[in-house]
Amino acid sequence: MKRIIAILCAAALCxxxxxxxxxxxxxxxxxxxxxxxxxxxxxxxxxxxxxxxEDDELVGFDVExxxxxxxxxxxxxxxxxxxxxxxxxxMDSKRYDMVINGVDVTEERSEKYDFTDPYxxxxxxxxxxxxxxxxxxxxxxxxxxxxxxxxxxxxxxxxDYGATCEGVxxxxxxxxxxxxxxxxxxxxxxxxxxxxxTQQPDAPLKIVAYTEEANLVSIPLRKGEETTSLRExxxxxxxxxxxxxxLSALSEKYFGSDITAQPQAAD
Numbered sequence: 001m002k003r004i005i006a007i008l009c010a011a012a013l014c015x016x017x018x019x020x021x022x023x024x025x026x027x028x029x030x031x032x033x034x035x036x037x038x039x040x041x042x043x044x045x046x047x048x049x050x051x052x053x054e055d056d057e058l059v060g061f062d063v064e065x066x067x068x069x070x071x072x073x074x075x076x077x078x079x080x081x082x083x084x085x086x087x088x089x090x091m092d093s094k095r096y097d098m099v100i101n102g103v104d105v106t107e108e109r110s111e112k113y114d115f116t117d118p119y120x121x122x123x124x125x126x127x128x129x130x131x132x133x134x135x136x137x138x139x140x141x142x143x144x145x146x147x148x149x150x151x152x153x154x155x156x157x158x159x160d161y162g163a164t165c166e167g168v169x170x171x172x173x174x175x176x177x178x179x180x181x182x183x184x185x186x187x188x189x190x191x192x193x194x195x196x197x198t199q200q201p202d203a204p205l206k207i208v209a210y211t212e213e214a215n216l217v218s219i220p221l222r223k224g225e226e227t228t229s230l231r232e233x234x235x236x237x238x239x240x241x242x243x244x245x246x247l248s249a250l251s252e253k254y255f256g257s258d259i260t261a262q263p264q265a266a267d
Contacts, residue, residue: 029230041096044081045170048254061254072237084149104153105216113220120217130204147174147183154187
C-alpha cells in the first residue's frame with residue numbers, strides 16, 4: 001500500500017512540474033526574460049514619438065519609454081520598425097512582444113488586445129491648408145478627403161465624420177498631401193502636429209479644431225493569460241517612471257510640455 005501511495009505521489013508531483021513548465025512556456029514575461037530581449041514594434045517615422053535623428057539613429061519619446069521598460073524587466077530592448085498597418089499584424093503573429101507607438105486606446109482595439117495603464121494623454125488636431133476656409137470643424141469633413149495612416153485612430157475618426165481617407169505611411173507624407181491639395185485635411189496627435197509646424201515654420205498649414213477629450217495612449221499586448229504577467233510588469237514600470245519623474249521629463253524633452261499627466265475634469 002505504501003508503495004502504491006508513493007507511486008501516486010510521485011506521479012502527482014510529475015504532473016505538477018509538467019504543468020508548471022507548460023505555464024512558463026506559455027508566459028510571455030518568462031519568455032522575454034529567458035531570452036533577455038523585449039521585442040518592440042514601432043514606425044520610426046512619427047516624430048517626436050519614434051523617428052530618426054540626423055545621425056540616422058532611432059530616437060523619440062516612445063523609444064526611451066521602451067528602453068526604460070526593458071531595463072526595468074532586466075532585459076535589452078530590440079526595436080523593429082514597420083508601417084503602421086503592419087505593426088499589429090506582426091504582434092498577432094508573435095513576431096513582436098508589444099507595440100509602443102503612441103497607440104490610442106479604442107473600444108474596437110480593446111476587444112482584440114489587452115492594454116497597459118495609459119502613459120500619455122493627447123487630443124486630436126484637425127489640420128488644413130492655410131487658405132482653406134471650408135473646413136473649420138470636424139463636422140465639415142463630411143464629403144471631404146483626408147490623409148492618414150491606414151487603420152489609425154485618426155483615419156477611423158475622419159471616416160466617422162463622413163470623410164474619405166487616403167492611406168499614407170508617415171506624418172510628413174500626410175502633411176505634404178494636404179499642402180499639395182491632394183487631401184483636404186488630416187487628423188493627427190496635437191503634439192505631433194505642433195512639432196511638425198515648429199520644424200516646418202513655412203508650411204502653409206493651420207490647425208482649425210481639436211477634439212474636446214484627450215485620448216488615452218497605452219501599450220497593447222495580445223489578449224489572454226499569456227501576456228497577463230508581462231502587462232502587470234509593464235504597469236509597474238510605468239508607475240515607476242511616473243514616480244521617479246522620468247515620464248514627465250521625457251515628455252518635456254520631446255514635446256515641450258507634459259502630456260503624461262491625466263487631464264483634470266472640467267468643473
